[in-house]
Amino acid sequence: MFHTEQYNAAREQNYELVIRQLQALLEGESDRIANLSNASALLNQFLDRINWVGFYVLRDGELVLGPFQGLPACVRIPLSKGVCGKAASDLATVRVANVHEFPGHIACDAASQSEIVIPIIKNGELLGVLDIDSPELERFDEIDQHYLEQFVDRLTAHL
Secondary structure, three states, rough: OOOOOOOOHHHHHHHHHHHHHHHHHHHHOOOOOHHHHHHHHHHHHOOOOOOEEEEEEOOOOEEEEEEEEEOOOOOOEOOOOOHHHHHHHHHHEEEEEOOOHHHOOOOOOOOOOOEEEEEEEHHHEEEEEEEEEEOOOOOOOOOHHHHHHHHHHHHHOOO
16 A cells, blocks of 8 residues: 655655655556546655646647646647647657746746656657646756656556
8 A cells, every 4th residue: 555755865766765656556556547646646745846747638639637736727738839738749858947938838827937848658659748837947957857757657657
Protein backbone atom coordinates (compact mmCIF):
# COMPACT_ATOMS: atom_id res chain seq x y z
CA MET A 1 0.00 0.00 0.00
CA PHE A 2 1.10 3.55 -0.68
CA HIS A 3 2.52 5.53 2.22
CA THR A 4 3.95 9.01 2.44
CA GLU A 5 7.63 9.46 3.16
CA GLN A 6 9.34 12.77 3.77
CA TYR A 7 11.21 14.48 0.96
CA ASN A 8 14.19 15.64 2.99
CA ALA A 9 17.15 14.18 1.09
CA ALA A 10 19.06 15.59 -1.89
CA ARG A 11 16.85 16.63 -4.81
CA GLU A 12 17.86 13.61 -6.89
CA GLN A 13 17.03 11.21 -4.04
CA ASN A 14 13.70 12.97 -3.48
CA TYR A 15 12.83 12.54 -7.15
CA GLU A 16 13.79 8.85 -7.01
CA LEU A 17 11.50 8.48 -3.98
CA VAL A 18 8.55 10.13 -5.71
CA ILE A 19 9.04 7.87 -8.74
CA ARG A 20 8.95 4.83 -6.43
CA GLN A 21 5.80 6.23 -4.79
CA LEU A 22 4.24 6.64 -8.24
CA GLN A 23 5.04 3.02 -9.02
CA ALA A 24 3.30 1.95 -5.79
CA LEU A 25 0.22 4.01 -6.71
CA LEU A 26 0.07 2.55 -10.23
CA GLU A 27 0.68 -1.08 -9.27
CA GLY A 28 -2.21 -3.21 -10.48
CA GLU A 29 -4.30 -0.25 -11.74
CA SER A 30 -5.04 0.17 -15.44
CA ASP A 31 -7.61 2.97 -15.40
CA ARG A 32 -6.09 5.98 -17.18
CA ILE A 33 -8.09 8.66 -15.32
CA ALA A 34 -7.31 7.13 -11.92
CA ASN A 35 -3.59 6.92 -12.73
CA LEU A 36 -3.39 10.48 -14.11
CA SER A 37 -5.32 11.74 -11.07
CA ASN A 38 -3.02 10.09 -8.56
CA ALA A 39 0.06 11.19 -10.52
CA SER A 40 -1.04 14.85 -10.47
CA ALA A 41 -1.87 14.67 -6.75
CA LEU A 42 1.50 13.06 -5.99
CA LEU A 43 3.43 15.73 -7.91
CA ASN A 44 1.40 18.48 -6.25
CA GLN A 45 2.38 17.10 -2.84
CA PHE A 46 6.03 16.59 -3.86
CA LEU A 47 6.91 19.73 -5.80
CA ASP A 48 7.40 23.03 -4.02
CA ARG A 49 7.02 26.49 -5.56
CA ILE A 50 4.42 25.44 -8.14
CA ASN A 51 0.88 26.70 -8.66
CA TRP A 52 -0.48 24.14 -11.15
CA VAL A 53 0.28 20.56 -12.13
CA GLY A 54 -1.75 18.34 -14.38
CA PHE A 55 -2.36 16.62 -17.64
CA TYR A 56 -3.79 17.45 -21.01
CA VAL A 57 -4.84 14.45 -23.11
CA LEU A 58 -4.91 14.32 -26.89
CA ARG A 59 -8.45 14.10 -28.23
CA ASP A 60 -9.45 14.71 -31.86
CA GLY A 61 -6.27 16.58 -32.67
CA GLU A 62 -6.21 18.94 -29.69
CA LEU A 63 -5.16 18.85 -26.06
CA VAL A 64 -8.08 18.57 -23.64
CA LEU A 65 -7.82 19.21 -19.90
CA GLY A 66 -7.37 16.08 -17.83
CA PRO A 67 -6.76 15.44 -14.12
CA PHE A 68 -4.93 18.29 -12.38
CA GLN A 69 -4.22 20.11 -9.12
CA GLY A 70 -4.60 23.89 -9.02
CA LEU A 71 -6.92 26.64 -10.18
CA PRO A 72 -9.40 26.02 -13.01
CA ALA A 73 -7.54 25.86 -16.32
CA CYS A 74 -7.94 26.27 -20.05
CA VAL A 75 -10.00 23.34 -21.29
CA ARG A 76 -8.75 23.00 -24.88
CA ILE A 77 -5.35 23.84 -26.35
CA PRO A 78 -4.64 23.58 -30.08
CA LEU A 79 -1.41 21.76 -30.93
CA SER A 80 -0.14 25.00 -32.49
CA LYS A 81 -0.56 27.11 -29.32
CA GLY A 82 1.39 27.73 -26.15
CA VAL A 83 4.01 25.71 -24.33
CA CYS A 84 1.77 22.62 -24.17
CA GLY A 85 1.09 22.76 -27.90
CA LYS A 86 4.80 23.11 -28.70
CA ALA A 87 5.79 20.15 -26.49
CA ALA A 88 3.01 18.07 -28.07
CA SER A 89 3.87 19.09 -31.64
CA ASP A 90 7.63 18.63 -31.20
CA LEU A 91 7.27 15.47 -29.07
CA ALA A 92 9.89 16.98 -26.78
CA THR A 93 10.04 18.55 -23.33
CA VAL A 94 9.78 22.33 -23.28
CA ARG A 95 11.18 24.22 -20.30
CA VAL A 96 10.40 27.95 -20.16
CA ALA A 97 12.23 30.18 -17.67
CA ASN A 98 9.89 33.15 -18.27
CA VAL A 99 6.52 32.42 -19.86
CA HIS A 100 6.02 36.10 -20.70
CA GLU A 101 8.88 35.78 -23.20
CA PHE A 102 7.40 32.67 -24.85
CA PRO A 103 5.64 33.50 -28.15
CA GLY A 104 1.97 32.52 -28.00
CA HIS A 105 1.99 31.65 -24.29
CA ILE A 106 -1.51 30.85 -23.03
CA ALA A 107 -2.03 32.49 -19.64
CA CYS A 108 -4.56 30.35 -17.78
CA ASP A 109 -3.26 31.72 -14.45
CA ALA A 110 -1.72 35.21 -14.46
CA ALA A 111 0.48 34.20 -11.50
CA SER A 112 2.44 31.70 -13.58
CA GLN A 113 5.99 32.80 -14.39
CA SER A 114 7.74 29.61 -15.55
CA GLU A 115 6.61 26.29 -16.95
CA ILE A 116 7.74 22.82 -17.94
CA VAL A 117 5.78 20.52 -20.25
CA ILE A 118 6.68 16.87 -20.87
CA PRO A 119 4.98 14.97 -23.70
CA ILE A 120 3.46 11.58 -22.92
CA ILE A 121 4.39 9.23 -25.76
CA LYS A 122 3.53 5.53 -25.95
CA ASN A 123 4.52 3.30 -28.85
CA GLY A 124 5.44 6.39 -30.86
CA GLU A 125 2.04 8.02 -30.35
CA LEU A 126 1.30 11.19 -28.40
CA LEU A 127 -1.19 10.56 -25.58
CA GLY A 128 -0.97 14.01 -23.99
CA VAL A 129 1.32 16.17 -21.86
CA LEU A 130 2.27 16.77 -18.25
CA ASP A 131 2.14 20.52 -17.59
CA ILE A 132 3.62 22.18 -14.48
CA ASP A 133 3.50 25.92 -13.78
CA SER A 134 5.32 27.97 -11.16
CA PRO A 135 4.82 31.51 -9.82
CA GLU A 136 8.64 31.84 -9.82
CA LEU A 137 10.85 32.70 -12.79
CA GLU A 138 13.33 29.97 -13.75
CA ARG A 139 11.75 27.43 -11.36
CA PHE A 140 12.63 24.35 -13.46
CA ASP A 141 16.16 23.20 -14.29
CA GLU A 142 17.90 20.22 -15.89
CA ILE A 143 17.47 18.10 -12.76
CA ASP A 144 13.72 18.70 -12.75
CA GLN A 145 13.51 17.91 -16.45
CA HIS A 146 15.52 14.69 -16.13
CA TYR A 147 13.47 13.28 -13.27
CA LEU A 148 10.08 14.52 -14.50
CA GLU A 149 10.77 12.77 -17.80
CA GLN A 150 11.51 9.58 -15.83
CA PHE A 151 8.28 10.13 -13.86
CA VAL A 152 6.32 10.40 -17.13
CA ASP A 153 8.06 7.30 -18.53
CA ARG A 154 7.02 5.29 -15.47
CA LEU A 155 3.47 6.66 -15.71
CA THR A 156 3.23 5.94 -19.44
CA ALA A 157 3.82 2.25 -18.86
CA HIS A 158 0.48 2.20 -16.96
CA LEU A 159 -1.60 4.18 -19.47
